[in-house]
Amino acid sequence: MDAINLLEKAGLVDALWSPRVVGELNDVQVKVARIHGDFVWHDHEDTDELFLVIQGSMRVEYRDRAVTLNEGEMHIVPKGIEHRTAADEECWCVIMEPRGVVNTGEAGGELTAANDVWV
Amino acid sequence: MDAINLLEKAGLVDALWSPRVVGELNDVQVKVARIHGDFVWHDHEDTDELFLVIQGSMRVEYRDRAVTLNEGEMHIVPKGIEHRTAADEECWCVIMEPRGVVNTGEAGGELTAANDVWV
Numbered sequence: 001m002d003a004i005n006l007l008e009k010a011g012l013v014d015a016l017w018s019p020r021v022v023g024e025l026n027d028v029q030v031k032v033a034r035i036h037g038d039f040v041w042h043d044h045e046d047t048d049e050l051f052l053v054i055q056g057s058m059r060v061e062y063r064d065r066a067v068t069l070n071e072g073e074m075h076i077v078p079k080g081i082e083h084r085t086a087a088d089e090e091c092w093c094v095i096m097e098p099r100g101v102v103n104t105g106e107a108g109g110e111l112t113a114a115n116d117v118w119v
Numbered sequence: 120m121d122a123i124n125l126l127e128k129a130g131l132v133d134a135l136w137s138p139r140v141v142g143e144l145n146d147v148q149v150k151v152a153r154i155h156g157d158f159v160w161h162d163h164e165d166t167d168e169l170f171l172v173i174q175g176s177m178r179v180e181y182r183d184r185a186v187t188l189n190e191g192e193m194h195i196v197p198k199g200i201e202h203r204t205a206a207d208e209e210c211w212c213v214i215m216e217p218r219g220v221v222n223t224g225e226a227g228g229e230l231t232a233a234n235d236v237w238v
Contacts (some may be wrong), residue, residue, distance in 0.1 A: 001197070
């Protein structure tokens, strides 16, 4: 029940593409992540997914377009829509989605992160 | 489906204590608000409530303590716990809670804002 400093929390994350939980709003988890490079194409059949950049910049890529996000900018991926995140330089972001959602969706692979790890 | 700049959106809000919706993550609305002064004591029986400061600073006050939030800091009020927000100078923040939640809870009063107004 204290103030959660998002940049400070992101700085404690010890690996890329490994979102760590910093809080819960009902069933929705607030996570921080460090990303760099391209993620895998995937979708989440049952849920939207929120991205908010807190340092650097990133893209949310769709098959037909891309949304660039700079610091203080947010984007919500609609459920069921294939997407991947990408960052040319390391970017720190907040990710919000319901507890239990797997970061790679059905795609799986080596970038699949452990779930429900707090920082 | 574009980038949502939170500061830009907050700058478009034309009244204090009047959260405006900027996006939806499933049933959860992402709102921006400008606050200044003291809100009313209230609680939300059925939901947590998230606050994230994007400009200035604010307090989330409980009956027995207060949490100060500066830029980039977040706090989640647990459901059912009486609280009020306060800001000595104007503060811009993000508020997240499910669609349909009334800002003053059961307390009502003149600070009760229209719901589901987008900016």
